[in-house]
Amino acid sequence: MSARVLIVDDVEANVRLLEAKLTLEYFDVLTASNGEEALRKAERERPDIILLDVMMPGMDGYEVCRRLKASSATRHIPVILVTALDGRSERLLGLDAGAEDFLTKPIDPIQLIARVKSLSRLKIVIDELRTREAAGEQLGAIDERRSADALLAAADAPARVLVVDDNQREAALLRRTLAETHNVAVHDEPAGGGSPDLLIVSVLAKGFDGFRVIAKMRSAEPTRHLPILAITDPDDPEKTIRALELGAHDVIYRPIDSEELAARVRTLVKRKRYMDALRATLDRGLELAVTDQLTGLFNRRYLSAHLEPMVLRASCGGDSVAVLVADIDHFKRVNDTYGHDVGDEVLKEFAARIATNCRPTDIPCRLGGEEFAIVMPNATGDVACLAAERLRCHVAGAPFVVRRGAERLEVTVSIGVAASEGRDETADTLLKRADEGLYQAKRSGRNRVVGKAGAPPAR
Numbered sequence: 001m002s003a004r005v006l007i008v009d010d011v012e013a014n015v016r017l018l019e020a021k022l023t024l025e026y027f028d029v030l031t032a033s034n035g036e037e038a039l040r041k042a043e044r045e046r047p048d049i050i051l052l053d054v055m056m057p058g059m060d061g062y063e064v065c066r067r068l069k070a071s072s073a074t075r076h077i078p079v080i081l082v083t084a085l086d087g088r089s090e091r092l093l094g095l096d097a098g099a100e101d102f103l104t105k106p107i108d109p110i111q112l113i114a115r116v117k118s119l120s121r122l123k124i125v126i127d128e129l130r131t132r133e134a135a136g137e138q139l140g141a142i143d144e145r146r147s148a149d150a151l152l153a154a155a156d157a158p159a160r161v162l163v164v165d166d167n168q169r170e171a172a173l174l175r176r177t178l179a180e181t182h183n184v185a186v187h188d189e190p191a192g193g194g195s196p197d198l199l200i201v202s203v204l205a206k207g208f209d210g211f212r213v214i215a216k217m218r219s220a221e222p223t224r225h226l227p228i229l230a231i232t233d234p235d236d237p238e239k240t241i242r243a244l245e246l247g248a249h250d251v252i253y254r255p256i257d258s259e260e261l262a263a264r265v266r267t268l269v270k271r272k273r274y275m276d277a278l279r280a281t282l283d284r285g286l287e288l289a290v291t292d293q294l295t296g297l298f299n300r301r302y303l304s305a306h307l308e309p310m311v312l313r314a315s316c317g318g319d320s321v322a323v324l325v326a327d328i329d330h331f332k333r334v335n336d337t338y339g340h341d342v343g344d345e346v347l348k349e350f351a352a353r354i355a356t357n358c359r360p361t362d363i364p365c366r367l368g369g370e371e372f373a374i375v376m377p378n379a380t381g382d383v384a385c386l387a388a389e390r391l392r393c394h395v396a397g398a399p400f401v402v403r404r405g406a407e408r409l410e411v412t413v414s415i416g417v418a419a420s421e422g423r424d425e426t427a428d429t430l431l432k433r434a435d436e437g438l439y440q441a442k443r444s445g446r447n448r449v450v451g452k453a454g455a456p457p458a459r
Contacts, residue, residue, distance in 0.1 A: 035059030069098035295351035322384035
């Protein structure tokens with residue numbers, strides 16, 4: 001796995017040493033000699049990882065990290081602080097500044113590569129989500145302001161933390177430390193249950209294989225993106241490296257420091273909230289891209305994407321597919337007499353009546369204005385005509401109540417029906433025949449169903 005790594009250090013020899021180690025592993029390396037240069041390059045070059053020395057003249061690494069995390073352009077870039085100090089206070093300062101990890105000089109090259117690879121995998125996922133979000137914003141499917149609001153609202157929400165550790169004293173410390181701000185469940189062995197927001201697992205457990213727990217979580221679809229904090233031993237670097245390689249996002253060493261634990265959990269949860277909010281925004285954007293916002297039905301884009309393959313299958317000997325095209329009669333008169341707000345109420349109620357008269361497999365869509373369509377997979381013309389007649393009766397059989405009950409409007413609908421037939425059928429020809437049926441229904445007096453070609457008219 002390759003990535004772009006920005007090395008920030010005011011000592012040339014340190015930069016060259018790290019650059020040589022990373023280049024051997026085929027990473028693309030950028031360098032900066034001070035904090036100001038690092039901030040400029042981070043914003044311009046957008047590296048995947050930043051290796052940031054703490055002790056630098058002028059602006060130290062903590063301040064650089066804080067500024068990186070305060071900027072919307074660079075806050076998603078993982079930062080590894082590199083320091084000659086290995087004290088508790090230094091680690092807490094770095095975690096509070098927003099750093100994802102620490103490396104202590106002299107740097108172990110195996111741990112360096114393991115941590116860079118682990119954070120690179122995370123960065124790839126974040127970049128993919130951010131790219132899709134940006135595309136959605138450009139297309140108008142995602143509201144940039146609402147997206148940002150969702151990210152901020154999710155950041156400080158309490159998390160569900162699952163602790164898997166057979167060391168009872170250690171598990172009790174974890175619960176005490178985290179229970180004030182999070183919902184914590186403790187198991188002394190792997191167990192099923194609801195989906196947590198964070199998994200803390202000991203790879204030093206004697207009653208189960210902690211590495212297997214991490215691997216299982218990474219391979220299962222529901223927990224693939226679950227952040228994992230592994231408990232390990234500072235005197236056993238192989239276990240640390242193994243945990244990171246299997247997919248742990250972070251590690252914490254025994255004996256566990258409660259403040260460091262809280263800081264690491266806060267960072268992991270915040271990152272998960274950020275990614276969850278991105279995914280939710282993308283899901284909402286995708287929904288808006290294929291849904292009519294007024295009626296909640298699918299739009300023409302969704303119909304086109306799904307009708308074509310159905311017609312193709314039918315033309316190759318598969319099950320028939322039918323289309324109903326419906327148009328509200330005299331809808332312009334409703335808008336002119338009562339106003340567009342009442343017109344919108346009529347459209348919403350009409351869409352609701354369509355939805356309640358569809359099979360689960362049918363695809364109800366709004367084509368535009370007062371024109372709607374229903375795609376009926378595995379339906380012949382006779383079946384489609386019966387469904388169309390049922391919808392017509394349901395629309396005409398009860399008045400549309402608008403203006404909070406102040407007005408009751410009599411509404412009718414004309415419907416054209418067509419079913420697939422022959423090898424030369426396409427989605428366009430099928431829709432055209434249904435349209436012809438609709439126009440014939442309009443010319444014949446409205447409030448009726450007309451089938452075209454292979455679909456006989458309803459009686």
